[in-house]
Amino acid sequence: MKLSFLSIFVGLAVGFALAVPELERRNTGFLISMDTPTIFEQGNSIDLTRRVSTNSTLDFDDIQGDILIGMSKNKETFFFFSIQDATTFKSKLSSDIKALVTSTNQILNTTLQPTTAVNIAFSSSGLAALNVTDDLGDSDFTGGQFADANNLGDPGTSNWVSAFTGTDIHGVFLFASDTAQNIDDQITNVQSILGDSINESYRLDGAARPDDEEGHEHFGYLDGVSQPVVEGVQDPLPGQASVAAGTILVGTDGDGISRPSWAIGGSFLVFRQLQQKVPEFNKYVQDHALNVSGLTSEENADLFGARLVGRWKSGAPIDLSPLRDDPTIGADNTMNNNFTYDHPEISGFDISTNQTFCPFSAHTRKTRPRSDFGTEAANVHHIIRAGIPYGPEVTDDETASNTSSTDSSLERGLAFVAYQSDIADGFKFMQQAWVDNFNFFKASTGVDPIIGRQDGTAADALRNITGTNPLDFDEVVTLDIDFVVSRGGEYFFSPPISALSGALAS
Numbered sequence: 341m342k343l344s345f346l347s348i349f350v351g352l353a354v355g356f357a358l359a360v361p362e363l364e365r366r367n368t369g370f371l372i373s374m375d376t377p378t379i380f381e382q383g384n385s386i387d388l389t390r391r392v393s394t395n396s397t398l399d400f401d402d403i404q405g406d407i408l409i410g411m412s413k414n415k416e417t418f419f420f421f422s423i424q425d426a427t428t429f430k431s432k433l434s435s436d437i438k439a440l441v442t443s444t445n446q447i448l449n450t451t452l453q454p455t456t457a458v459n460i461a462f463s464s465s466g467l468a469a470l471n472v473t474d475d476l477g478d479s480d481f482t483g484g485q486f487a488d489a490n491n492l493g494d495p496g497t498s499n500w501v502s503a504f505t506g507t508d509i510h511g512v513f514l515f516a517s518d519t520a521q522n523i524d525d526q527i528t529n530v531q532s533i534l535g536d537s538i539n540e541s542y543r544l545d546g547a548a549r550p551d552d553e554e555g556h557e558h559f560g561y562l563d564g565v566s567q568p569v570v571e572g573v574q575d576p577l578p579g580q581a582s583v584a585a586g587t588i589l590v591g592t593d594g595d596g597i598s599r600p601s602w603a604i605g606g607s608f609l610v611f612r613q614l615q616q617k618v619p620e621f622n623k624y625v626q627d628h629a630l631n632v633s634g635l636t637s638e639e640n641a642d643l644f645g646a647r648l649v650g651r652w653k654s655g656a657p658i659d660l661s662p663l664r665d666d667p668t669i670g671a672d673n674t675m676n677n678n679f680t681y682d683h684p685e686i687s688g689f690d691i692s693t694n695q696t697f698c699p700f701s702a703h704t705r706k707t708r709p710r711s712d713f714g715t716e717a718a719n720v721h722h723i724i725r726a727g728i729p730y731g732p733e734v735t736d737d738e739t740a741s742n743t744s745s746t747d748s749s750l751e752r753g754l755a756f757v758a759y760q761s762d763i764a765d766g767f768k769f770m771q772q773a774w775v776d777n778f779n780f781f782k783a784s785t786g787v788d789p790i791i792g793r794q795d796g797t798a799a800d801a802l803r804n805i806t807g808t809n810p811l812d813f814d815e816v817v818t819l820d821i822d823f824v825v826s827r828g829g830e831y832f833f834s835p836p837i838s839a840l841s842g843a844l845a846s
């Protein structure tokens with residue numbers, strides 16, 4: 341039995357390797373501007389050279405720029421604030437601040453792009469501080485993330501950044517630019533506009549990683565490769581999920597929930613500060629190198645890491661390249677999403693049991709099970725991710741000790757941002773029903789090894805997963821440390837720009 345899997349595995353890997361045409365290697369794709377191609381390169385599923393459809397009924401002048409296409413940045417600061425003086429704040433919001441907020445059209449049109457893009461979003465307590473009492477139709481948003489910590493698998497909130505514990509954060513500014521200096525200048529400008537009407541609660545500086553790691557999260561894997569496309573915005577690339585606008589934007593086609601009219605075109609922004617224990621992850625991957633014949637020990641370690649994530653470091657999916665990384669596939673946005681986890685080309689391949697190519701537990705399969713549901717269309721749980729790494733590179737000392745420093749200035753991770761029209765159907769569903777669910781997609785699959793925690797377990801509980809060994813799917817691997825530690829976050833609503841001088845300012 342094992343032997344036949346092995347022969348399929350090796351035979352197919354060779355077959356795929358031979359079948360992949362030589363393509364020109366392309367490292368860029370997520371470009372804010374054809375003229376400034378280095379501003380930000382993260383993944384390549386959203387390629388602004390494929391222009392937005394002119395048929396779209398969505399108002400790209402009103403939808404904030406980060407939601408559908410991302411503010412395409414290599415530096416981004418999240419500036420969390422509380423409102424001290426609602427009257428002054430409202431007056432500034434409707435005038436000077438509104439004028440600074442960057443729309444989707446401004447990002448799309450290179451001649452309109454600001455030096456520093458600015459977006460703004462409000463928490464439920466922030467709307468209350470502005471005396472906006474309309475029900476936005478999302479109970480998770482209303483309750484706030486602090487109240488949701490246990491549902492998200494956070495082992496209490498003792499690891500949370502103190503600013504996130506409670507409901508005191510009223511809003512967040514997102515500042516994105518080429519340089520930290522540009523961002524600092526814009527923050528100074530916003531602070532001088534708003535004066536004492538706000539207090540800074542907390543700030544997190546994100547930055548693309550340097551050199552060849554640009555676009556890769558801190559564990560080293562290319563991020564932002566797979567994003568759903570909103571119908572009417574762009575045509576989907578092969579394998580890209582296509583979702584109704586109402587999956588991401590409230591009050592638009594496909595959103596079945598009643599919303600106040602001023603909120604139409606807005607989106608719920610889930611923010612999470614997710615610390616990454618990089619030296620520990622690297623050590624763990626080395627220690628659990630697989631034993632596939634024909635691969636070197638380093639290749640076997642890389643294979644194990646790729647099977648935790650579902651992709652190789654280049655972004656190539658293991659479902660297409662099951663034995664070794666293939667940067668050509670990783671860099672080609674017509675190929676790097678063109679897979680389903682099913683292999684009808686293999687006689688007798690049973691997607692419901694066969695994990696030769698990709699474990700059920702892999703991060704990408706847990707968060708988007710593709711054909712595990714029979715068809716892609718059967719999956720209604722989608723988010724658009726717009727996060728960015730934060731924190732410095734691993735130091736030599738940390739590498740030598742295989743241990744993350746306790747020095748807070750060396751904390752690193754992902755400033756996770758997800759947009760959706762319904763938090764319970766989007767981020768929260770993924771985290772709770774899939775990622776943290778030991779029995780998703782199948783009994784004993786285990787939690788998502790990157791971000792999963794088992795519901796209700798103690799902070800130091802062991803996490804078991806299966807499927808990582810392509811030669812023995814039932815082999816249990818124990819994750820004895822959390823590689824990702826939640827430092828908390830908040831749920832926000834990113835309103836349409838018109839609301840900044842409308843309902844939110846009145």
Ligand code: HEM
Binds near residue numbers: 558616707723770
């Ligand atoms: C530090 C934490 C995280 C890391 C290091 C991480 C890393 C990655 C990587 C490397 C990919 C593959 C590249 C891509 O498809 O863009 C990916 C995909 C994805 N991640 Fe995460 N991620 C993290 C947190 C999360 C969280 C909290 C969620 C939601 C609960 C999430 C949802 C997704 C989704 C939906 C995909 C795309 C899957 C697909 O369409 O195939 N990630 N992530």
